[in-house]
Amino acid sequence: MAKEVVKEKEKKSPMKRWKEYKSSAHYNNDMKGLASGSKNFIVNLFKFATIIGICYVILAPVLGIIASSFFSNADQYNPMVYMIPQNPTFERYTLAAKRMYYFKTCGLTLLYSLTLMVIQVVICSMVGYGFARFNFPGKKFLFACVIIMIVVPTDSIMLPLYMSFKNFDIFGIIKGINGHAINMMSTTTPMYILTFFACGLRSGLYIYIFNQFFRGLPKEIEEAAFVDGAGVWYTYFRIMLINALPSVVTVAVFSMVWQYNDTFYSSLFLMKSDVIVSKQLATLQANIANFDKIMDPSIQQLYVSAGIVLIMLPVVLIYVFLQKYFIEGVERSGIVG
Numbered sequence: 001m002a003k004e005v006v007k008e009k010e011k012k013s014p015m016k017r018w019k020e021y022k023s024s025a026h027y028n029n030d031m032k033g034l035a036s037g038s039k040n041f042i043v044n045l046f047k048f049a050t051i052i053g054i055c056y057v058i059l060a061p062v063l064g065i066i067a068s069s070f071f072s073n074a075d076q077y078n079p080m081v082y083m084i085p086q087n088p089t090f091e092r093y094t095l096a097a098k099r100m101y102y103f104k105t106c107g108l109t110l111l112y113s114l115t116l117m118v119i120q121v122v123i124c125s126m127v128g129y130g131f132a133r134f135n136f137p138g139k140k141f142l143f144a145c146v147i148i149m150i151v152v153p154t155d156s157i158m159l160p161l162y163m164s165f166k167n168f169d170i171f172g173i174i175k176g177i178n179g180h181a182i183n184m185m186s187t188t189t190p191m192y193i194l195t196f197f198a199c200g201l202r203s204g205l206y207i208y209i210f211n212q213f214f215r216g217l218p219k220e221i222e223e224a225a226f227v228d229g230a231g232v233w234y235t236y237f238r239i240m241l242i243n244a245l246p247s248v249v250t251v252a253v254f255s256m257v258w259q260y261n262d263t264f265y266s267s268l269f270l271m272k273s274d275v276i277v278s279k280q281l282a283t284l285q286a287n288i289a290n291f292d293k294i295m296d297p298s299i300q301q302l303y304v305s306a307g308i309v310l311i312m313l314p315v316v317l318i319y320v321f322l323q324k325y326f327i328e329g330v331e332r333s334g335i336v337g
Helices: 002-011 014-022 025-068 073-077 091-099 102-133 139-151 154-166 173-178 189-196 203-216 220-227 232-243 245-261 264-268 277-282 284-291 297-332
Strands: none
Touching: 025 297, 073 297, 091 102, 091 284, 091 297, 102 139, 102 189, 102 203, 102 232, 102 245, 102 277, 102 297, 139 203, 154 189, 154 264, 203 245, 220 232, 232 245, 245 277, 245 297, 264 277, 277 284, 277 297, 284 297
């Protein structure tokens, strides 16, 4: 019987079999699957092309700087050399590190950025916790001021900031004691004062991040602590701040990187270049021309590229080691989506 069925199928022409298949439910299911698969393929291909394009726009200049920092003089003038040097050299890094006093200056810059970062994490987390958990007169107005700190560009208040610390006085008290105001220019003191009072670099954003995170934590955690006899400060430092570790890491990375790369405040307050490594980079090309008598601008630019790579290196290492916590903190802090 089975042989007769097989023979019957063999007798059917290919066209007849195709018509039967086309009119069956399998055909509709196969066509839907094919259409869905094609759609997903096109969407994924578009996403892949978009990501590659964005990565190229962002990374191409960085890769170009890294490649050019290894160029020899011959590579720089060889039109056949584009990204991979034929005669790579570390001489650019050696001279750039020497003229920038790299290790000393970078160490001082990291210490300066680290201390400001610790102050910002502590102060901004306290302010964000206060906005999230306590009700007090003027709360909405003060939080509106925090938002204004985020929105208003710092350039618009640079003159008042400069004049305030050029002639620093507190309600005339300092002038009454010393007979004159204090000039805080050429020091890092203004940044420490601004940071301590939650008015430092991007402090408004950090307060907002902590506020959003603390608002998302259940109040039962604090209520349980209060029932056990814990005070407000103990609850904050030993319970809430520990639970806010993702936001702490996010703010710490942001603060460290932005303080490290800051040129606005360092120029505004006339800070010394031996404390701010980015200011050393700004004078690197002139120093190479004056001390090493390298007058060719294209060769000078190779040393500048090496200096840029040296400055980027600590920031990249910080991000690599803290990437997991940083991404988790950004997702949970409410600054995306």
